[in-house]
Amino acid sequence: MLVTLTFYLLAAVAVMAAFMVVAARNPVHSVMYLILTFFSAAGLFILMGAEFLALLLIMVYVGAVAVLFLFVVMMLEVDFVEIKQGFLQYAPFGLVMAFILFLEMVLVGAAYFFGDSGVPDTDPEVSNLEAIGSVLYTDYALFFEGVGLVLLVAMIGAIVLTHRARDGVRRQDVGRQVARTREAAIKKVDIEPGEGIGP
Amino acid sequence: MNYQLILPEILLALCASFLLGIGVSKKGNRAPVIRNVAIALLVIYALVGPVLGGRSGPAANGMLMIDAYAHYLKFFLGLSGAAALLLSKSYLKTEKLDHFEFSVLLLYAVLGMGVMVSANNMLALYIGIELQSLALYVMAAFNRDSLRASEAGLKYFVLGAISSGLLLYGITLVYGFTGSVDFDGIAAAVASNGYSSGVIAGMVFILCGLAFKISAAPFHMWTPDVYEGSPAPVTAFFASAPKLAAIALMARVIIGPFDGIMDQWQSVIIVLALLSMFVGAVGALMQTNIKRLMAYSSIANMGYALVPLASGGEEGVRGMLIFMTIYIISITGIFACILQMRNRDGVVEQISDLSGLSRTNRGMAFSLTALMFSLMGIPPLLGFFGKLFAFWHAASVGLVWLVVAALIASVIGAFYYLRIVKIMWMDEGGREFIAPPASLAWTSTVSVAMVFLTIIPFIAIPARGWVEQASTSLF
Secondary structure: OHHHHHHHHHHHHHHHHHHHHHHOOOHHHHHHHHHHHHHHHHHHHHHOOOHHHHHHHHHHHHHHHHHHHHHHHHHHOOOHHHHHHHHHHHHHHHHHHHHHHHHHHHHHHHHHHHOOOOOOOOOOOOOHHHHHHHHHOOOOHHHHHHHHHHHHHHHHHHHHHHOOOOOOOOOOOHHHHHHOOHHHHOOOOOOOOOOOOOO | OOOOOOHHHHHHHHHHHHHHHHHHHOOOOOHHHHHHHHHHHHHHHHHHHHHOOOOOEEEOOOOEEEOHHHHHHHHHHHHHHHHHHHHHHHHHHHOOOOOOHHHHHHHHHHHHHHHHHOEOEHHHHHHHHHHHHHHHHHHHOOOOOOHHHHHHHHHHHHHHHHHHHHHHHHHHHHHHHHOOOEHHHHHHHHHHOOOOHHHHHHHHHHHHHHHHHOOOOOOOOHHHHHHHHOOHHHHHHHHOHHHHHHHHHHHHHHHOOOHHHHHHHHHHHHHHHHHHHHHHHHHHHHOOEHHHHHHHHHHHHHHHHHHHHHHOHHHHHHHHHHHHHHHHHHHHHHHHHHOOOEEOOEEOOEHHHHOOHHHHOHHHHHHHHHHHHHHHOOOOOHHHHHHHHHHHHHHHOOOHHHHHHHHHHHHHHHHHHHHHHHHHHHOOOOOOOOOOOHHHHHHHHHHHHHHOHHHOHHHHHHHHHHHHHHHHHOO
16 A cells, blocks of 8 residues: 555656656756656665665766756756747657657556566565675676776876866965974064165 | 686786876876886786796686686787887877876776786676777877877777677677677577577677777778877887787687687678778878878788688687787887887878988888888798788688788788888988987887797797697687
8 A cells, every 4th residue: 555655656756757857947947857757766666676776876867967967057058948939849749759658658568467578587585786786796896896997097088188287386285384483484674764675 | 716817917907006096196207117117017917927837727707718828918918018118108208298197008908908818708808898998099199289189089989989889789689699698608509509690690790899999991990090190109009909909809709609600700700801901902002191001001911810710710810810929020110110200300200201211220221121021921021921821721721712812902012011111212312310219229129130030940939839829728
């Protein structure tokens, strides 16, 4: 009962939020609704027992991709109101696409309920995370490290190709600050009247 | 779990990361020190297999196969990486590109190649390729203030990404139809259930992805631009080690998992070989830039190297190994000469700049001539034996027409090698090059000396036994 209720709640929120992504006037609001959609979808994944996918969805899509979208949207400064003027013009095309997507989903659902999906059932005792982790860090540990090296090389590449060492930048040097004494910093000058401070 | 056999790779990765850490944290330009350490590391990496008696066996749950084949290739990969670093020394210094990252990236690239040549699993294959490719993309664009170098890097990156896509698509198809990513598992599935069209499609995609990496036609489009745009020492590296690693991996893939469907991959390899030979030979005819010319030359030479592979079997792999080994020796020497092309205004890359070289710099003219003759395959130079072993077996298993085509392409190719020789010895004038640094002169001298080595049987015969051992271990 509770599961069903949660499902309908999450599904309803997901659909509403997805609708608001395209309907919202302010593009920043659109991205916020997109994040809400992701969260609801992640909840649906958890209900299905695919908790690893749910975590990935939140970490990768919400944590990185959606935030990136947000930055891009904020920086682009596109007049979205103007773009939305042509909404009616594209509406028939959008409806056709939506219909095709709907048909595909019906097919997938029908195949799942009435046919053998061909996907082997997972052991309910072992969670996704455990199953992936138990081979990722043992049998495939070497490749896991290898992928880490690939990412490291990509990072070195990005830095090599873009970083420019700037000369003449004053950096804070705590050691020098602490070592500075009163004698080195202050000079007492006895100024004769009418002469001013020399160089 | 057997991690002992891949200890050299693990240590190389750790040392490269350590050098990276030192380079980042130390103030001042540490590039020269880091380069010297990297050269030493690569030489040790090259020697560790042969010196420790070439212990072999599956490593890391059989995902990597360390055998005599891998040891042989790692020896040459390590040495050619060290040679590339040696060649880069004076160039990077004068072009004000002397950053320590160059050495570190090259170490990671060689590490990736080490994984590639010992891959026994599609995952190892892919990760090895990506590790070396990513490092190479960055090295191509290393001179980031030069428009041409940036273009070369970007072009290489985009086309490399496409080739990775092809490769991955092929791997998923093969996995889907055989249920394994392990080379042994795929071989067993192919042998027991026969093969389906899915496996063949997957295999063709994998071969196409690898063909990109060895710049075999029709996947060669990036080569001339990347060779021309990249800094010269990077081009020298591109022309040697990655080609050797990729073609060795190709041999491993067709001999390992797809051994049972030889009739299927044979036609693919033959098409790649034929196209490469002629595209390389004809494309080079009109070039005026020597790096571009060497790009077409490398396309043609990859075509020749594919001829023995197409004939299959142990003898075929041996022919490919001999040909490629001799090729990278010659090409390193040629690039050591190209890097010496520098007059008072800076680096020159036109072939016409070589005119009158026999009068201004007789030693370099002689080296370049010997190396060009070796690439042409004129006896008794080393290059002749490369082509002899490469084509002999193919002719004996009935691919005579392919060998005839290869010989025709060689004759066309001889034209442009001879043109360089003619410009050096017979043309007038040209400005004098400034005196080269010792490292370049030495590298070219060593390479020329090796090109003449075959005359001495004491050296040639044991080396042949080593190649034999390497090619046998693959079966």
